[in-house]
Amino acid sequence: MSPPSASPSPSPSTTPATPGAARAxxxxxxxxxxxxxxxxxxxxxxxFGLPDAEPLTFLAWRYAAxxxxxxxxxxLLRAPWPRSPAAFGHIAVTxxxxxxxxxxxxxxxxxxxxxxxxxxxxVGLQPLVTALGARAFLGERIQPMQWLGLALGFxxxxxxxxxxxAAVPGGALAAMLAPAVIALIGITAGTLxxxxxxxSFDLRTGSVIQFVPSLVVTGAIAAMTETMRVHWTGQFVxxxxxxxxxxxxxxxxxxxxxxxxxxxVNVASLFxxxxxxxxxxAWALFGETLTAPAMAGMALVAVGVWLARRTAR
Numbered sequence: 001m002s003p004p005s006a007s008p009s010p011s012p013s014t015t016p017a018t019p020g021a022a023r024a025x026x027x028x029x030x031x032x033x034x035x036x037x038x039x040x041x042x043x044x045x046x047x048f049g050l051p052d053a054e055p056l057t058f059l060a061w062r063y064a065a066x067x068x069x070x071x072x073x074x075x076l077l078r079a080p081w082p083r084s085p086a087a088f089g090h091i092a093v094t095x096x097x098x099x100x101x102x103x104x105x106x107x108x109x110x111x112x113x114x115x116x117x118x119x120x121x122x123v124g125l126q127p128l129v130t131a132l133g134a135r136a137f138l139g140e141r142i143q144p145m146q147w148l149g150l151a152l153g154f155x156x157x158x159x160x161x162x163x164x165x166a167a168v169p170g171g172a173l174a175a176m177l178a179p180a181v182i183a184l185i186g187i188t189a190g191t192l193x194x195x196x197x198x199x200s201f202d203l204r205t206g207s208v209i210q211f212v213p214s215l216v217v218t219g220a221i222a223a224m225t226e227t228m229r230v231h232w233t234g235q236f237v238x239x240x241x242x243x244x245x246x247x248x249x250x251x252x253x254x255x256x257x258x259x260x261x262x263x264x265v266n267v268a269s270l271f272x273x274x275x276x277x278x279x280x281x282a283w284a285l286f287g288e289t290l291t292a293p294a295m296a297g298m299a300l301v302a303v304g305v306w307l308a309r310r311t312a313r
Contacts, residue, residue: 042247044282063218067211081202090194094210097190098187099252113176127272150308152303153300194256199260255267272301
């Protein structure tokens with residue numbers, strides 16, 4: 001006896017929304033803003049921690065702490081691992097690009113004296129570079145209004161950090177830019193690679209798989225190029241704990257969810273909001289000045305991101 005056929009489900013436009021569904025939708029709408037708010041604190045964590053440890057050494061400790069925290073959780077909850085070696089490999093490559101290359105570049109640039117604002121400006125090219133890559137690599141169609149939004153967003157980021165860029169001598173600036181450019185390549189390639197090859201995976205086991213190769217590569221390079229000494233001050237411990245718990249576990253999980261649910265360009269456009277959000281946090285915590293051009297840039301960034309994400313829906 002064949003099973004009864006399922007009746008056609010009503011269209012979304014005619015289905016009444018339940019309170020639970022409406023609440024879930026509201027939470028999903030807030031995820032991008034939550035991601036930006038949390039991700040933006042990464043530069044602040046670097047500011048607190050880098051005086052007490054060299055950049056790659058700091059990151060190696062960060063990755064090791066994430067693995068030490070997540071592996072027992074994975075084993076205790078029996079979280080599912082990928083079903084094939086290829087899936088393992090794709091997740092590992094994504095982790096190496098997003099964590100090892102991107103964070104390694106950002107922390108090295110800041111550790112070598114490049115102001116966080118300039119680092120954010122270089123990495124702020126990511127939405128534009130991702131849009132080009134998404135069209136070629138993923139076949140995503142970029143609408144004219146999205147291009148306009150991406151261009152406005154980058155112009156706004158430039159206004160936000162222009163004062164800090166002008167304060168750095170040209171010769172020193174050129175020498176410090178290489179790690180930031182490497183970081184840009186890492187986060188762009190990682191976003192595109194994950195969207196194409198492993199958009200969906202268990203976030204618990206995925207964290208372990210992503211951070212293991214990042215630890216191996218970062219630790220090896222740190223051992224060859226740094227002293228690996230750490231001053232275990234209260235400030236360093238706070239910075240390490242913040243970056244492990246809030247950034248590596250919280251923000252990265254949000255990033256994985258956003259990549260799973262949205263287009264590459266849609267997700268990348270959120271990174272335009274990081275420099276303005278970081279500037280606001282620095283103003284609140286460290287009393288850094290917010291100039292009129294910077295505030296105008298923040299408004300321009302908001303309009304640009306709104307255009308890019310609204311058109312992408």
